[in-house]
């Protein structure tokens with residue numbers, strides 16, 4: 001087991017439907033610790049920068065417009081195997097395929113508006129954390 005940090009986002013549909021507390025509680029109840037969190041409203045170019053790996057995909061425009069359509073809550077979560085553990089708690093990308101008890105199964109309304117984002121590798125987690133948080137905004141469980 002390894003202590004890791006991952007980047008978590010409550011997407012605009014989750015914030016709009018007042019689900020911030022419920023979703024953050026799921027992470028805490030599952031042994032992930034919030035070590036930084038804030039609400040931001042991305043511009044379209046900030047959303048395009050965040051999702052740059054998807055720029056050739058047909059849904060890129062829909063995705064970046066959605067992600068800049070309202071405030072989101074970005075958090076750094078820390079815990080044992082946080083990257084894969086967080087993705088398990090989120091559930092599959094398509095809510096119709098997400099396992100019972102996952103956030104996307106319980107809350108997501110469509111494939112595009114699927115309520116949460118989570119880093120997909122430790123390497124991408126480091127890049128995504130640095131995209132949103134400066135060093136002084138970050139704490140860790142030892143501090």
Ligand code: ADP
Pocket residue numbers: 059062063092093111112113114116117118120
């Ligand atoms: P995940 O968020 O589970 O890592 P991806 O990285 O594959 O999934 O895709 C990023 C986001 O793009 C998804 O969470 C979803 O919001 C959106 N998305 C993915 N595939 C589609 C699609 N076929 N149509 C519309 N939106 C999509």
Ligand code: MG
Pocket residue numbers: 118120
């Ligand atoms: Mg992804």
